[in-house]
Structures are given as structure tokens and as C-alpha cells.
Amino acid sequence: MHIAVFTDYYLPTLGGVQTSIKAQKDTLEAAGHRVTVFCPLHEPSGDLTVVQLPTSKVIKPDNYPYTWPPKRAKRFAQNYMDSIEPVDVVHVHSEMAAAAAGVHVARSRGLPLVQTMHGRVDVYTQCVLPFPAATSVLLSWLYNRNNPVRPVTLRDAPYTRTALARRMWRLMVNQANYADHVIVPSHHFAHKLQYQGVNKPLTVLSNGLESTLLSQLRAIKPREYTGGDTEFRIMWCGRVSQEKRPIDFLRAIRQLPENVVVNMYGSGPAMKSVRRYITRHRLSGRVTLHGPVPQQTVLTAMQEHHLFASTSYDFDNQPMVLLEAHAAGTPVLLCDPDLTEVVPPEGTVLTATPDSQSIAAAVRELMAHPARVREMSDYLLKSCDSTLQQPLTEQLLGVYESVLQPSA
Incomplete structure (x- = not known):
């Protein structure tokens, strides 16, 4: 099986999302599968299985590389896909421009799409990014411009009280509902997503460590x-x-x-x-x-x-x-x-x-x-x-097989 992974965060930058994707990649490859990661990078990758998406020289939120511009990233990903072994599944691990490229590639090529929801974009925007109120408006506008957005009616909850939170929760729910199958690493976040309107098949699948x-x-x-x-x-x-x-x-x-x-x-x-x-x-x-x-x-x-x-x-x-x-x-x-x-x-x-x-x-x-x-x-x-990641990878493969054979 060949899996194309799209993520706005990957090594060598540090973080839990990056290490969890790397652990999945390594165990999938050890099991005989092929994984190609598409992501923004500060410098070109020396690893042929890690592909640098167009990356901004100016926009660096929290000093992370940022995929930019989105339309160019989509074109680049489409062209690159033509040059590699056919892909079976697209797996997206984030919500921003790299993720938009992954969704675009999957939908335009008729490929099954799996989405992992790693965390609370609302809290990250509020606590990490500069000028959060204005930034949330900009992120929401960019997201709506580059993705096929559907109306989302949020339910009242302590975490959806502010306008910023509601903007980001609509983004998260939309992103999850693009997928054929959603993966969430914890039950508590899965419950919140479903409560707010995520209606696609969902699997709670823990992250894991490399053996x-x-x-x-x-x-x-x-x-x-x-x-x-x-x-x-x-x-x-x-x-x-x-x-x-x-x-x-x-x-x-x-x-x-x-x-x-x-x-x-x-x-x-x-x-x-x-x-x-x-x-x-x-x-x-x-x-x-x-x-x-x-x-x-x-x-x-x-x-x-x-x-x-x-x-x-x-x-x-x-x-x-x-x-x-x-x-x-x-x-x-x-x-x-x-x-x-x-x-x-x-x-x-x-x-x-x-x-x-x-x-x-x-x-x-x-x-x-x-x-x-x-x-x-x-x-x-x-x-x-x-x-350990290994037994979790077997469950991940089960998710991939379910979207490859949806009628089974």
C-alpha cells in the first residue's frame, strides 16, 4: 500500500504531532508499505520520501515553516503525484495549507481520505499565535477560500463561548467532515468533535512510540x-x-x-x-x-x-x-x-x-x-x-482497508 501523508508539521521541527507521524511512517514502512510525506520545510529534504511543499520565507507562525501560497501547493502536489508510484490512500494530519493540498489531491483523484485530528486549533490560536482575534479571522478566511466549506451549526459548550473559538471549531468540524474516516488519539477530544457535528466514521486510535x-x-x-x-x-x-x-x-x-x-x-x-x-x-x-x-x-x-x-x-x-x-x-x-x-x-x-x-x-x-x-x-x-506503535499500526491499516473497501 502507498500512503500519501499531508501535514503542516513535520520533523525536524519538534512536537508531538511530528514524532507521532514519524512513528507511524517507520512502522508502516517496516511492514512493507510505502509512505510519502508532503509538508512545509525550512530547508529541502534529503529524504526522498519527505517532499517539501512550497514554503513561505516570511510567514513562520511560532517559528514553524508554513505552506504558502495554497494554490501553488495544490498544483505542486498534483504534479508530484504524477511522478511517483500510484497512491492508495491520502492521510491528512493537520488543518492548514498543507492539509488543503491533501484534501484537494484526494478529491480530484478520487482517492480515499483519512484525517487525524491531533488537537485544539482554537486554544492554539488563542494562546500561541500573535493577535489571536485578528489571526483567527485571517485563518478562517484563508481556510474558507481554499477549502469547500459547508455550513456548521455549533452547539453551546464552555469551549465554544467566544467568537474566536467558534471560528476555529467550525474549521475543525469542516476539516474532519471532508474525510472518509476520522482518527482521533483520545476519547475526550473525539466526544467534543462528535458533539459539535463531526458525522463521519471515527476511530479513537492512540499515538505510539517507535520500538x-x-x-x-x-x-x-x-x-x-x-x-x-x-x-x-x-x-x-x-x-x-x-x-x-x-x-x-x-x-x-x-x-x-x-x-x-x-x-x-x-x-x-x-x-x-x-x-x-x-x-x-x-x-x-x-x-x-x-x-x-x-x-x-x-x-x-x-x-x-x-x-x-x-x-x-x-x-x-x-x-x-x-x-x-x-x-x-x-x-x-x-x-x-x-x-x-x-x-x-x-x-x-x-x-x-x-x-x-x-x-x-x-x-x-x-x-x-x-x-x-x-x-x-x-x-x-x-x-x-x-x-508501542506497532500494534496501533495494525489498527491504522484496518482504517485504511475500510476506506479502500467501503462496501465491505
Whole structure:
């Protein structure tokens, strides 16, 4: 089978969408299938299976490459498809210009279309992009101009209250309904999409990790914490932006004893605010900022921490970094109850509420019972095979086969 993947995000830029697509690509290829990825890139790819779509030299939202202009991207993709082995399925992983090229190619060639909905475009626009209200109008206009938009009547919900949110939810629902089959990595996001009008066949299919990554983690021992004044190490990793709530995390650290030390990995639009907060509250002796790092560095760092803190709330779908923490045997602190489906409850601590006081209270409670750290870590290590991509790829192939034989 030959799968054409269209995505607005791919390696070498860092992020969960990128690593999940790469894991799917690698396992599909290992199973004998062919995958061609079409995406924007800052530089041309040296990999013949990764094709650079026309990319803007000016538009770089959050420093990511951006497919531009859309009409040229569609023409380029059409012409390129004529030069490669016939494609069986088009799989789109995003909602912007690269995605529009994928939808166009699928529809014009009569190819089945699968769409993975990775996350909340509404929250991303609000918290990450500059001038979000104006940006949402521009994105909505560009989307409507480059896609066959259908009317969407949204239902009232806490997450559709603002005009910005409604614009982006109409975009997401339209994008999902173009497809012959929709894939969503989590049940909580799938429920929201269906509640707002997604009416195509939908499969909840978890993201997964490459087997080569897990093989590197097989010899890891459970984390040990002896309590008392012993150093307690917490890791935070993600996009440093408002929706990930890094400042709330740092407010919690201020409330904890001096033996709690923190390493933060990632970059983003809130980086200056984070640095200012650390300086203003004299946390530089306890909090270290590492910036963006490769996946392997993240996995190595996880093995050196007692706790991984995920402080986002009402945003994340299924963060890859939580699967990585699971595989590394690092206990996880969660603020969002929706994310409890990602990591087993035996390996997580869920805060009572998402505020900094509850984060600090949850950490203090764990530190007061040091044996729990080993118990949680041990459980995660013993169950890490559940994070593997390979069995999930078999389910993915089942989705592909269903759209290739819709009457079966």
C-alpha cells in the first residue's frame, strides 16, 4: 500500500504531532508499505520520501515553516503525484495549507481520505499565535477560500463561548467532515468533535512510540526517592506558551521546599515571561531552562527525574511526551482529568484542581510518601509495551482497508 501523508508539521521541527507521524511512517514502512510525506520545510529534504511543499520565507507562525501560497501547493502536489508510484490512500494530519493540498489531491483523484485530528486549533490560536482575534479571522478566511466549506451549526459548550473559538471549531468540524474516516488519539477530544457535528466514521486510535525507542529503555530501573531533605527532581517539557501554563507551574514550585529542583525543556512565545518570573522570584538556583532539545535528550532526562509535570488544562489531546514519560517509567503529575486516559492511574498523580496551590499540594503529598515514587515508576515500566506503535499500526491499516473497501 502507498500512503500519501499531508501535514503542516513535520520533523525536524519538534512536537508531538511530528514524532507521532514519524512513528507511524517507520512502522508502516517496516511492514512493507510505502509512505510519502508532503509538508512545509525550512530547508529541502534529503529524504526522498519527505517532499517539501512550497514554503513561505516570511510567514513562520511560532517559528514553524508554513505552506504558502495554497494554490501553488495544490498544483505542486498534483504534479508530484504524477511522478511517483500510484497512491492508495491520502492521510491528512493537520488543518492548514498543507492539509488543503491533501484534501484537494484526494478529491480530484478520487482517492480515499483519512484525517487525524491531533488537537485544539482554537486554544492554539488563542494562546500561541500573535493577535489571536485578528489571526483567527485571517485563518478562517484563508481556510474558507481554499477549502469547500459547508455550513456548521455549533452547539453551546464552555469551549465554544467566544467568537474566536467558534471560528476555529467550525474549521475543525469542516476539516474532519471532508474525510472518509476520522482518527482521533483520545476519547475526550473525539466526544467534543462528535458533539459539535463531526458525522463521519471515527476511530479513537492512540499515538505510539517507535520500538527502537522502547528498546533503549528496557534496562531502566524504577525511580527511587528516599525522602527527607533528599533532592526531589521534577521535569517539565513542552511548548512554553500560555495553554501549557508554565507560570502556574513555577508558582507551585515557589511554594515547595528548597530541595525540589526543576528542569524545563522546550521553547515558545511565553519564554520571556518564564525567564522574568524565574529572575523576579529568585528561582534560578532551582529551575533550569534547557530550551528545545531532541527526543532522545528528553528520554534520557526523564530517567533522571522523580516526577514529570504536565500542567496544561483543557487543551491537550494526547501529548506524546506523556507516552514517553510512561515508557521511561517516570511518574506523571496531571492537572487535566481528560488526560488520565493517556497514562495508567497507577502511575499518575491528579491534582484536585488545576491551580498552583493544588499542584504544590500534590507534590508535597508524593514527597511525604517516598515509597510511592518507586511503586508508580515500577508499574509504568512493567506496562510500557502499551505505548508501542506497532500494534496501533495494525489498527491504522484496518482504517485504511475500510476506506479502500467501503462496501465491505
